[in-house]
Amino acid sequence: MKYLEGRKYVIQAIFLAIGAVYLIKLFYIQVLDDSYKTAAESNAMRRVVQYPFRGLVYDRHGALLVENTPVYDLMVVPKEAKAIDTLKFCQLVGLSLPEYREKITAAKKYSYVKPSPFLQRLTNTEFAAIQDNLVDFPGFYINARTVRSYPHSSLAHALGYIGEINPRQLEDTTYRGYRQGDYLGISGLEREYEQYLMGKRGVKYTMVNVRGIEKGSFKDGAYDTLSVAGQNLVTTIDLKLQQYAEKLMEGKIGSVVAIEPSTGEILSLVSAPYYDPSQLTGKELGNNYMKLLRDPVKPLFNRPLMATYPPGSIFKLAQALIAMQEGVLTADTGYPCNWSMVKCSHRHAYPANLGIAIEQSCNPYFYQVFRSVVNKGRSANVYEDAHLGLDIWKKHIQTFGFATQLGVDLPNEKKGMMPNSQFYDKIYGPKGWKYPTIYSVSLGQGETGVTPLQMANFAAIVANRGFFYTPHIVRSVGEKGKPLPEYSVKRYTSVHPRHFPAVVEGMQRVVESGTARYASLSHIGVTICGKTGTVQNPHGKDHSVFIAFAPKENPKIAIAVYVENAGGGAVAAAPMASLMVEKYLTDTIKTAGRKRWENDMITGAFYKWGK
Structure with a gap:
């Protein structure tokens, strides 16, 4: 009994202790801690x-x-939000x-x-x-x-x-x-x-x-x-160059991409038509976005990264490089301008070597160059030979960044398109096609598609004689930052550097005496190397294309200009690219004649030249 009596007092003591704790806490809350008093008076903590x-x-x-x-x-x-005057x-x-x-x-x-x-x-x-x-x-x-x-x-x-x-x-x-x-x-x-x-x-x-x-x-x-x-x-953007490029492209549809070959840094990236970025900020963002979205010329569409076009004649340079790597072409190889194979846009003499063929942009010459790669004689079966040759060509072409994402630090980059044997097998069957079926690929037409960014990167590859850095638009992150490491890695093509000088010489001839004489920068003592392209357009006037780099040695800028429905590459794209290069290298347009060219590009007067 004494044991039970003692346990009763222990239990009572525990309850008294708990009660005392609650009383002390209540006293602290109500008297000592004024934050709770403030909270009670203020009613809410936000x-x-x-x-x-x-x-x-x-x-x-x-x-x-x-x-x-x-x-x-x-x-x-x-x-x-209760009991408020809603109307007020x-x-x-x-x-x-x-x-x-x-x-x-x-x-x-x-x-x-x-x-x-x-x-x-x-x-x-x-x-x-x-x-x-x-x-x-x-x-x-x-x-x-x-x-x-x-x-x-x-x-x-x-x-x-x-x-x-x-x-x-x-x-x-x-x-x-x-x-x-x-x-x-x-x-x-x-x-x-x-x-x-x-x-x-x-x-x-x-x-x-x-x-x-x-x-x-x-x-x-x-x-x-x-x-x-x-x-x-x-x-990496040069704002002055960007503004100048946008001025040249005002009222037009197309793209301009300029890259520093030695780093892969993008100097200018223009998608035309463009819009003022302030339209997509503030209270009117939603309304302005819908207006831009409904605009039939698609100003929201980022053409340098997302638009894919046939590359046209600029692709002849890649065909020549691959053919030299495959051992079926040399700088001294000549092919006749045989119109029975394919028509040529230019009347010219026999292209006695690669440089002349590039200068004259001879279609039959590059028809035969591409054929020598595809039909190399790897198999006695003509169909199997074409399959093997085209697939080897496809592997080469991808090392130039075509038909792949380059990895630029911007979203929504497209791969473009280059055919292989499986592609044509699906259309014609394994024995339903051979070289004459696909010859248009030799001229950068047919089943080919590249982005303007890939075009500019290709110009940088030739400028570097066989390698490139992944194009990127951010130089550094943070106050003392550096470029992200993936943009400092050299990426080599499958073509040996020894094959590039012949193509570079041909590109120099294009500007000095060939299809892009308007693009010469001799008046400022700079040798520019370029290649025109005229891309067939089944829906209207042809598209104007030009790629270039300058100076010839130690290049500072590589550029691609693509102007839709502007005609030949020499009509719009080449003069615009030339003006941009001059502006970048000298910060001005030097002569009165060049300023007239500049005015024609800005006003669109060049559209009359092709008529």
Whole structure:
């Protein structure tokens, strides 16, 4: 009995101890800790996300391309937005009652107790008009953030734009950490370098009273975290060259891509028609996007990376290089300009060697060059021989970056297209085709497709005599950053460097005495090497193509210009490329004659030349 009596006192002591703990805690909460008193008086603690400054973007010389401008989001917590004068609120913010109901319903659907954007991207003026009146509308408050702005109206396709994350992305684990109302890169550099540009969000906890008035930070900011700004990007773009290229391409459809051969750095990237990047920022982003999307000339389409065209006669250079590597062509090989094989665009004498054939862009010559690769005699069976030859050719051509993604640091790059034996087997059957069936490939027509970026990269390969660096548009990430390592690796073609000089000499002849005499830069003492192309267009006038590099030795720039429906390569593309090279190397256009050329390119007067 004494044992049970003693246990009773132990149990009573435990309950008394627990009660004492609760009493002490209650005394602490009610008397000693004023934060709870403040919280009780203020009624609510608000968690405000501090959005970081997104990284800035510069050109290669330090010119600012993309910056940040402050805007304001009107946030709402549906649980707190009660007993307000809805009509007065709508008049204040410029909404109709149905619009208000739609937005408040969407906010409740997201969360009844968490804040979500009610009106976004208010300007300084709009913010100033409502800020003093928000005290009358509990549950609504302002959250500051920044949006992109552009000191220059250039480079829209490469820079890209940012937009609000959508519900589908929020469900994707790739976007873990993002929340409704967050912004992220949608296209261009903004998308490709999102992880560097975005920065890190911070959080601020503030106490507010029942009317939504801030009463100060919670616990003197003990639980606040600072936002971390995103990293800046230094691009490879030369802004002056970019602006000049856009001026030349104004009112036209096509592409310009310029690359520094020794590094793979993209100096200029123009997709025409283009648009002002500021159209895809601020409150009108959605409306402007739909206008651009519906425009029949497709200004949102990034032609340098996404448009695939037959390369035309510029492809003859690749045919010659592969044939020399295969041992079926030398620099001194001559072929007659035999029109019974294929017609030639130019009336000329017998091309006694490769240089003359390139200068005159002789179609029958390169018909026979490509045939010597495909029908090399690897098999006694004519069909099997064509199969083997075409597949070997395809392997060579891919080492030049054709029919593959080059790996540029921009989204949505297309591979283009080059045929192999399986491709033709599907169309004609294994014994339904041979060389005469596919000869148009020899001239860069038929079943071929390359992007303007691949064309410019090909010019850089010839300039380097057989290798290239992956084209890229960002030079460094961060204040003391370096290029990403994948853009510092030399990539070699399957063609030995000893075969390139003959092609380079031919390209020099094209400009000095051949199909692109208008592109000569002798007046500034620079030797430019180039090749024209005229791409057949079944839907209208031919497309004008030109690739080039300069100077001949130690090249500083390689370029591809593609102008749709402009006629021969010498008519539009060659003069434009020549003007751009001169502008880049000397920063000016030197002579009155060249300035007249420049005016004809800008105004489109050259279109009359082909008539």
